[in-house]
Amino acid sequence: MTQFKDTCRAVDEHQIAPVFHDRPMDFPAPLLAAATLCLACAIAPAAAQVPDAQRRAELVRLVRQECGSCHGMRLAGGLGPALTRQALADKPAESLVVTILQGRPGTPMPPWRAMLGEADAQWIVAELLRGFPEQTQDAR
């Protein structure tokens, strides 16, 4: 395999995916299972550390763009269900956090644990439940 960078602009890894650095990308299956097992304690409110402004902007982009491929950029649903405030009104926040981190087996919803921490998922759920923010121009 040849890395080709002469004529196409070389892209800084951190520029490609600012969301993902410092997070292990590929969980070995046992590790993932272990992570899943201790999820219940990990998502205890005390563990939450609110994402900073830059991280929040990254999360807005991630939800609008990447989650948007199945749930729609306007979160009105697609292959995945709608994630609007109205649609989620009767869903407990804790179960939504678990869904984001663990996925929903048997459906296309993947576990996002390799890319999102508990605090990230909690913040996303809180924002979804109050109507998710729009992406600002620089929030890429």
Place this chain on the structure above:
Amino acid sequence: MKSHPFDSRRDALMRLGAVAVLPALLWLPGCASAPAETRGTGTLGVVIERADGALTIVDTQQRVVLGRVDGLGDLSHASVVFSRDGAHAYVFGRDGGLTKVDLPQRRIVQRVMQAGNSIGGAVSQDGSLVAAQNYQPGGVKVFDARTLELVADVPAEVAPGQRSRVVGLVDLPGQRFAFSLFDADAIWIADLNDRAQPRITQFAGIGRQPYDALLTPDGRYYIAGLFGEDGLALIDLWQPQPQPRRILAGYGRGEAPLPVYKMPHLRGWAVAGRHAYLPAIGRHEVLVVDTASWQEVARIAVAGQPVFVMARPDGRQVWVNFAVPDYGRVQVIDTPTQQVVRTLEPGRAVLHMEFTPRGDTVWISCRDDNVVRVIDTASFTTLASLPVKAPSGIFFTPRANRMGL
């Protein structure tokens, strides 16, 4: 600033000019005179600006942006098919909008809200019908391609009051459309020869959760990818009694799948020579299958979960892009050796690729860099970089002349 006498004379002239132009404008629609710029439609293409509900119209020969059409609604996951003359694009929006856009004139000529949530469409073999596949309400709606009047409604009703989301809609020879039912593990074929009375052939139990499908370029095989199991469903449409069968069953070999952060897309471009190149679900692999025997002949390790696996029109190369977080890369497979021969980094968040009809260039949308790169497929040099806001799907008018696109 003091007014020069000439200014008032010029104003008067301009007013006169306006008066003279006005009747000309009113007269224009019925007028047969040539537009300012004459060009055919064979080099036209559109790029979806997913965030802004707009199309950028491009010329693939000059490699330039010609203009922009907006007001198309929610274009997250939008797709496009073309009228046979390449003059009109039918744009299917996520919000159920179906918009007919005149490409040379760069304007919307017709727009209908035909569903609550839509995913794509197809044009019939004779070009007279355009069909939309919908998630909500689940089913297919067929329209007159000229007027966008509803011709037929085919609800994907799998139990009383229960509908399935529809994926993988393609045109088949003979005024027919094939599509797959994600929630019902089924493939249906709708025959529209009698517009008033569509005939539906149903195949049940084709495999779990078909997520998208393709028609081979000869129109013979319809292949649906399965999300819920390792394998694909294949129907040989040339058989007198077509029956679905499973191919590449168990390609995951029982290993736990990796997370699939974005669903692969199958439509259109997978066949290169005698082989089809297909994305594996939950594996960073491209599966190679012999189209004579439908047996796996190779699997090629790639840089992430493949989303689009697209053969260059001559079949010599297959280009692959990936789901987040590996979507900064594009890989090129050399088909004779079945090796990845290039890894490119054209920009951030590569969402789609489209070849010019003879494969000299590939156009790649880099969403987070707001750019479409035009890359020479022989030298891999970047020939042009067109500014397009949050580009996603790229569609060129020669698709009008291919089945299954």
